[in-house]
Amino acid sequence: MPVAPESAREYLGSQFGLMSRYVEHLATSAISHGLIGPRERESLWTRHVLNCAVLGEVIEPAADVIDVGSGAGLPGMVLGISRPDLHVTLVEPLLRRSNWLSMVIEDLALTNVTVRRDRAEDVHDLRADVVTSRAVARLDRLTGWCAPLVRAGGRVVAIKGATAQEELDETREELVALGVVDARIAQCGIGVVDPPTTAVELVFGSTTPGRAPKTGAGRKKQKSKNRRRSG
Numbered sequence: 001m002p003v004a005p006e007s008a009r010e011y012l013g014s015q016f017g018l019m020s021r022y023v024e025h026l027a028t029s030a031i032s033h034g035l036i037g038p039r040e041r042e043s044l045w046t047r048h049v050l051n052c053a054v055l056g057e058v059i060e061p062a063a064d065v066i067d068v069g070s071g072a073g074l075p076g077m078v079l080g081i082s083r084p085d086l087h088v089t090l091v092e093p094l095l096r097r098s099n100w101l102s103m104v105i106e107d108l109a110l111t112n113v114t115v116r117r118d119r120a121e122d123v124h125d126l127r128a129d130v131v132t133s134r135a136v137a138r139l140d141r142l143t144g145w146c147a148p149l150v151r152a153g154g155r156v157v158a159i160k161g162a163t164a165q166e167e168l169d170e171t172r173e174e175l176v177a178l179g180v181v182d183a184r185i186a187q188c189g190i191g192v193v194d195p196p197t198t199a200v201e202l203v204f205g206s207t208t209p210g211r212a213p214k215t216g217a218g219r220k221k222q223k224s225k226n227r228r229r230s231g
């Protein structure tokens, strides 16, 4: 099994044992099922688990979290394990991945993590204080999917690489149109992971965010529907 760095033991405290079991699943069945590349095996603890666990630094106690595009549970499963106070829903559309996630939840007996097999944009009945994601889509597209899942005053927290600021600058207009009232970049895990994890935090206003405005054909369809209704 991949050897955990000392910082993992210190950082995770009482949750270290459970996280080690999750890493065992990542290093075995997640690789054999093609959810994680075999070359990632030696860096599971640093590039994946700790990189995601430190995101907990910007998530308030007992928050409801939706993780969009969880894949092998990154960052959602890691947050659910490292922070048992959170209630986490993993949204993942692919059957093989969502089945694997359910199997891990059962094996670890996690009562605060559930899986929803769906695309984020097709989820209409869930809202959370924080919507997380890593490596799923560019910020404007991702926010279009995530905004309807955020409670009024809540946040999207997306792990991004070194280009976070550039992506934020390029998409600012679209983000404002989607209801974002404040955007900032957080460095998480200073002294725990090197480099620290860069996260973009998008704060939504006090009114509930809606779906992305319809364009072209969608708008026309809606107009003619309205005409039929009023006629």
Ligand SMILES: C[S@@+](CC[C@H](N)C(=O)[O-])C[C@H]1O[C@@H](n2cnc3c(N)ncnc32)[C@H](O)[C@@H]1O
Binding pocket: 068, 069, 070, 071, 072, 073, 074, 075, 091, 092, 093, 094, 097, 118, 119, 120, 121, 133, 134, 135, 136, 145
């Ligand atoms: C590159 S993987 C990243 C997985 C994981 N977040 C990580 O960092 O390792 C992207 C994941 O997003 C999922 N995905 C793609 N489109 C999605 C959508 N519209 N809604 C939710 N998940 C989506 C894919 O199935 C895939 O598991």
